[in-house]
Amino acid sequence: MIRFLHSADWQIGTQFGQFDAEEAAHLAEARFETVRRIASEATARRVDAVLVAGDVFDQQTVSDTVIRRLFGALAGYAGPWIMLPGNHDAALVESVWTRAQRLNCIPTNVRVVLTPGVVLFDELKCAFLCAPLTQRITYDDTTTFFDHAESPTDYFRVGLAHGSVSGILQEGIDSTNPIAPTRAETARLDYLALGDWHGHFQVNERTWYAGTHEQDRFRANDPGFMLDVTLQELGALPSVQAVPVSKYRWLRWEEEIVVPSDVDALTLRLQALGAADVLKLDIRGTTDLASAEAVRLAVDETRARVRALRVEMTELQVQPTASDLAALGAQSGYLGKVVARLRDLQADPQQATFAAEALLLLAQFQREARAA
Known part of the structure; x- marks a missing residue:
């Protein structure tokens, strides 16, 4: 059995320009507070890992202080974090992630996946198939390689990606960074953890969007949650619980x-x-x-x-x-x-x-x- 938290779209550094300075400051701070809440919940729930499916940062140009504060907010959970760049914080040659590496502020228990591939956690007997975005917009499905990616036969296969599942979300939302709606099936995944859509949403039995942890726009699409996911055994359907964490x-x-x-x-x-x-x-x-x-x-x-x-x-x-x-x-x-x-x-x-x-x-x- 493996149990993990699935989150995404933290967008740390959001400016909230439609609000006055005092309001915007409180809303921006809440995004850090809710990350700390996720870390505390991860410890309390004794999960095996926390997955963050892209857009950890809102933009590449956030300050060094914001970068340090984000990684400091993870301290409440000492287990493994797996983070994926999304379209807002894509893994460019020079990016917010390369700056974080130079600042030497990424904790040793945080795995930032900057290149597509399979990350094996032998102690969890789990293979994480990761498709980070290496540019803001792509018209190719970055998860295609999942279908042919190899992993030990007795390991769980968990996909991690950021983009729009084609033909599932609202009209016009899936014009870039497409993901095939059948990817979990064709890649033999036990679970596919997605980011990009800001509300938590079930695509199918094995494919979920976590949504943003802290609501950031006036849209009724069920934001403000994290997903508590349990995989009991290989091939079994995941048990997914949406847990509210948002402050506002x-x-x-x-x-x-x-x-x-x-x-x-x-x-x-x-x-x-x-x-x-x-x-x-x-x-x-x-x-x-x-x-x-x-x-x-x-x-x-x-x-x-x-x-x-x-x-x-x-x-x-x-x-x-x-x-x-x-x-x-x-x-x-x-x-x-x-x-x-x-x-x-x-x-x-x-x-x-x-x-x-x-x-x-x-x-x-x-x-x-x-x-x-």
């Missing part, structure tokens, strides 16, 4: 405001979020000024609770009612003309956001002036 949960909500009760419902949903959540919120619809202010307040309060928040309200039309205008003192005169002009500007897609913001600011200023 990324959510994308699309909300339409039609009636005031929609605002109440959204507010309740937002109140349930906390420090482990990253939210992208798209709000559209048409509402009165009082409801729009309630939405803004709920968003501002949420921003203080969650780890990161992106909000898009360009399609939310603010239409002040007669009572709104009376409360503002804007039923006539100069102020009334300003409100009317702002309402007209909301019909222009390029001005809608600014007009809605101006109406909300106007309401805030008027209320603050009366309170003073």
Whole structure:
């Protein structure tokens, strides 16, 4: 029997440019924290090895400090790690991996496989058939040699590769770095550990994507897991358990405001979020000024609770009612003309956001002036 953890797509060094500096720093740090969590789990579960199927680093140009920190994060597990370059950190002549070697920071229990071939672990009675990417994009199946690769007859055969299984994933995703969907069968593999797709996904009984360990985009494809894999005996189907490890949960909500009760419902949903959540919120619809202010307040309060928040309200039309205008003192005169002009500007897609913001600011200023 052999038991190992399968992970991939750590993409250490991701910049998170869509977020502000403070948010991005926390999200980047979480990727190290979750690597440490994987190491701790590997020790607690007493696995025989940890496999990382490519894209350990997000880019070749990460700093030396980032490289050192990554390998330092592995210290919680003293067993063997097998790491494979992917398309983001391909094994070029000069790469992040050659820099790591010069820095002399790769622990002795970490095997970085930079050339295609078979790595034998005699103590595990396992042959790891490894297909590292030696360039960012290839149009040939790098796992083809698995079919003819030799290994001892009494050893498990475990494949390790990074790419897109042809015809299985979403349309357009498998245009480069293709992998045959029948590779596990034709190469007589007990298990094929893949990276590239950022969600954990079963291709067939012996072929799995682990997905990224820490979610990094607003896509509902089951990221944030590692796979705990057990091979009981030669030829037996693997037992695969998806184990959640992610620190943050990324959510994308699309909300339409039609009636005031929609605002109440959204507010309740937002109140349930906390420090482990990253939210992208798209709000559209048409509402009165009082409801729009309630939405803004709920968003501002949420921003203080969650780890990161992106909000898009360009399609939310603010239409002040007669009572709104009376409360503002804007039923006539100069102020009334300003409100009317702002309402007209909301019909222009390029001005809608600014007009809605101006109406909300106007309401805030008027209320603050009366309170003073």
